[in-house]
Every structure is written in C-alpha cells, then in structure tokens.
Amino acid sequence: MIRRPLLPSHTIRRLEGTLFIAPWIIGFFAFVAFPLAFSLYMSFHRVKVTVGGIETIPNGWGYYREILFADGGLLYDSLIPFLREAALMIPIILVFSLLVAILLNQNFRGRTFFRVVFFLPVIFSSGQIILEFIKQGEGTLAFVESLRIDAYLMSYVPASWAQPIHNVLNSFVLVLWYSGVQILIFLAGRQTISSSVYEAARIDGADPWNTFWKITLPGLVPFVFLNLMFTVVDLFTFPGNPIISQVTTANYGLSSALAWIYFMIILVFVGLVLGLYGKVDRAFAGKR
C-alpha cells in the first residue's frame, strides 16, 4: 500500500523553495524596501524628529532643487573630483588585480606565502586603519616624488584633471590596497577555464602571449565585469567617500534627498557597466 502524496510534486518543490527564501524576502521588505520607500518619502518633506515621534511637512522638490541648482557646494564640489578619481582608479585596480591573479596562478616556489600576503588587503581595507595610513602619507610611491611627476602634470594636463591624477598617484599604494577582493575574484575565475584548452593551445604551438590574449582574457570577461561592478559599488559606498560623509542626522530630509541623488548616479554608472557588458559579451561570444 503506497501512500499517495497530497500535492503534486512540483507544487511541493515550489513550497520548499518558498520556505527557504521566505526569511530573506521578509528581511528584504523590512530592511531594504521599507527604509528605501521611507527615505524617498522623507526627501520630499521637512522632517522634525521629536520625542513624541516624527513630524513631516510636505516640501515637494525643494531639497532636490536646493542640492542640484541652488547650493552647488554640497554635491558638485565633492562629487566631480571624486568621479574623476574613480574613473582613474577603476582601470588601475582592474588591470593590477588581473596581473597579480595571473601571476599567482603560476607554479613557483613560495606561492603559498605570496598568496597569504596578497589576501591581506581583504582584511585591512575597511575603514579606520586605511584612513590612518592616508593621514600618514603612507600611500605615496617614492618615484612619483623623485621624478617630479606632479610638475609635469601641472604643465601638460588641463587643470581640472591634474588634481585628480595627482591625488591618485599620491595614493597609488592605497589603490593597490583596494584590489584585495578583486584579486580573489580573478583567481577563482581563472580556475573555471579548463586546463585542456591550454593543453591544446600548447600542442598547437601557441606562445604564452597569444595564449593570454586568445584564451585567458576572453575566458575572464565575465569576471572582469563582476569585478567592475564590485569596484564601482565598493568605491561608491566606501565610508570615507566625500559625499557619503555628508549624510547626517542633522537634516533628515536634505540628507535623504542627497542620498537619493547619489544613488541615482550610482545606478546610471552600473547601468552603463551592464550595457557595456552586453556589447562586449556578444563580441566575445563567437570566440568562446
């Protein structure tokens, strides 16, 4: 006598899946969706937080107008240089972490030691400690000063770009410090390319140079974009970043509006990255 299950099996499967995801979805509503909606609401209101609760007075687009048009200091003075610096840092971080991951993937003596050292930034590159090193000027490379690079910069590069480039060069070591997680992602990604492809390339007599450009790089394209996303998100949400430090409890409405404008800028960036990914992925799809 076989007991017939009460429900068809795919319904049971969906029930199981729903039960598994339920905590996360509840959390999403409570800790993401609700605060998000509420901060959007607050950005259109004057908010007074009193002992008895919160008083809100409708303010319309007032704060947005203030930030975007009237008072440029809050957004533009810190945003534009920051965006320029980010535009410089992102490629450096990506190229450097790709190079290091490829190197760490080779077989050589002392590999384990180097791996342990190279994952150190993952551990430190948060908050306080890094800020301490910036203050000490630990971030500079000696050759930048000895070659007087900044003097060249000032004379050959338009002024609006000279300062960000100078800043990035000055904190170049810190840029390397931000590459911890990215190295990890590339290392893990490199493992997904099967060794038989390299075997075949070697038998066909491909030299290492061609092997890198024809096999390794196309294989790593998805991971390049994963890293690009991660780097963008990481740079833009880093607590020491100039705009984020202006979101305070001093003025709930104004801060919420600023945070939302900033978030929109991030979304545009990420949208660009995803659009780019679609194009590049199609271009490489034939080669894979």
Place this chain on the structure above:
Amino acid sequence: MERLARLTEDLRGRLPDAGTLREWLYGARTRLIGKEADKGLLFRLFLYLILIDTAFIYLKPILYMITTMIKDAPNMLDPSVVWVPRSIYTGHLQEAFEGLKYKTAFFYSLTLSLSVAVLQILSCAIAGYAFARLDFPFKTFWFGALVFTFILPPQVTILPSLIMFKSFGWANTYLPMIVPALFGHGLKGALFVIIFRQFFSTLPKELEEAARIDGANAFRFFFKVMLPLSRSAIVVVFLFSFVWNWNDFYLPSMYMSGSKEVPLSISLAKLAAGLQAEGDQGGVSIFAEPIKMAASFLIILPVLIVYGIAQRWFVEGVERTGLVE
C-alpha cells in the same frame, strides 16, 4: 699566403658551423624565455620582482606599525633610527590598551562580529541555496532584488532604519546590526548570498536527484548534505563577515552613538580624536603617533590571528569554485 690559408682552416675548425650555432642560441633562448611562459629565467625574475614589490607594499604598513609603537623618546628623536629601534619600549602599548578600554571593547567587538558572522553564514547559505537550486514564484524578480540590494549604498537607507530601530527601542544596542543578519541581510549580506549561490550552483545536480529518489525532503537534505559540503564557501564568508564587522565603523557609529559600550573601531576613533584635541591645546606630542600605531596594532592583531588560523582553508576555498577538472 699558405700561413693565411692554414689560419683560416684553423679558425674554421674552431668555430661552430651554422647548425650548432642555431641550436646553441635556441637553447639559450629557451633557458631565458622558456618553452612556456612560466619556465623561463627572465620571466621568473620578472615574476618575483613584481610579487616581492607588491608584497612589500602590503606588508609595509604592518611593519611600520610594529616598529613605531616600540620606540621610546630617544629612539624617536634619533635620526639614524628608521626601522629598527635600539631598544624595545612597551609603554605606548599599555597606554593604547587603556585608552581603547581594550578589555571591554574587545569583548563587545568579538560578540558583535561572531554573532553576525555565524548568523550570516546560516541565513545567506539558505537564501543562496534557494536562488541556486530551488524553485519559487517570481524567482527572476527576486534575483533582481538581490542584485539591487548589493548595489544599494547603506547611506540611502540608514536614516529611516535609524528611526525604525529607535521606535523598536533598540537604540544603542547591538540589535540593529544583528537582527538583519538573521534574515540574510546586514553588512554586505547580499554579497554573501551571491557567493553562496555561485558555490551551490557548481555542485553536481545528481546529489539532489539521489536525495529526492530516497525521499529526503529539502530541509534534511540541505542540512545533512549541502552544508557539510560547502565548507570552503563557509570559510570565505565567515572570514569576510567577521573581519568586515570587526573593522566596521559606520554602522556602530550611527546606531550606537549614545552608547557607553562601544566596539573597538569606535574606541579607536575616540582615542584618535582625544589625541587630536590634546595636540591642538598643547602642541602635537611626539607620542601621539606611536600611541595611534599601538592602538591600530591592538585592533588588527585579533583579526590577523583569525586570518592566520583560517588562511589555509580560505586560500583553498577561493580556488574551489566548481568541479575540479
């Protein structure tokens, strides 16, 4: 004339003919460049040069911290002392230890980081498994929500969360950091869900099929088979979660601004601010720097120890992304 002819004969005999010359050159090239890129001498040199340089960049701050914090006044004022002081002085460490209120703050930090890390491992693994292998309504939409959560800066939602947790009466407690972790959110929670999702989708599907034929339900199967298999992913997530929560300054500073019980990251900021204020009043003391370094060292030491213990599995876990070819 004859002698000249003899000479040329001699020389010809001594010089290698073109064939051997080419072989010899080719051998030299192979030795220098290598048949494959990772075998040649030149490449080796280049590899070690880059690796050692970068490793030094990564290690320098730690070395600087350690050497600065053990310098006493004579060593600090002596221009010939750069890296290695003539004597070891532990006074700065003691001062930093007291300034940080290390005993209590360490305990708070440990409680917070450990509980968040353990909760995030469980909740993010469950969510990640659902995204990887199970079926539920509107799955694509929810995956979009997950990516959206990953992109969202915490600053957009911090003020409403602050008001919300205050109304629950959780101001100045750890609960605003711990409860979201219980539901698979919290600090970088979305990233951990994504990591687990990637990991579970690389495991062979046959496992599930076998379990289903045996009549095991999803819960038993997940806790008995999947979780034990995901040791490497668990180590990676644990290390990230523990370390990031340990170092995190932003959330505690927002949620616990009025609290007396602060984790180490906050007490470091307070100590630095205190030294700054002293410096503004009476001129900058030369001891401010070593005390700050000693404090930083005391904060990263526990993390370094945890990393030292976990690094073997961690490096392995990073490598293990899918089926080993």
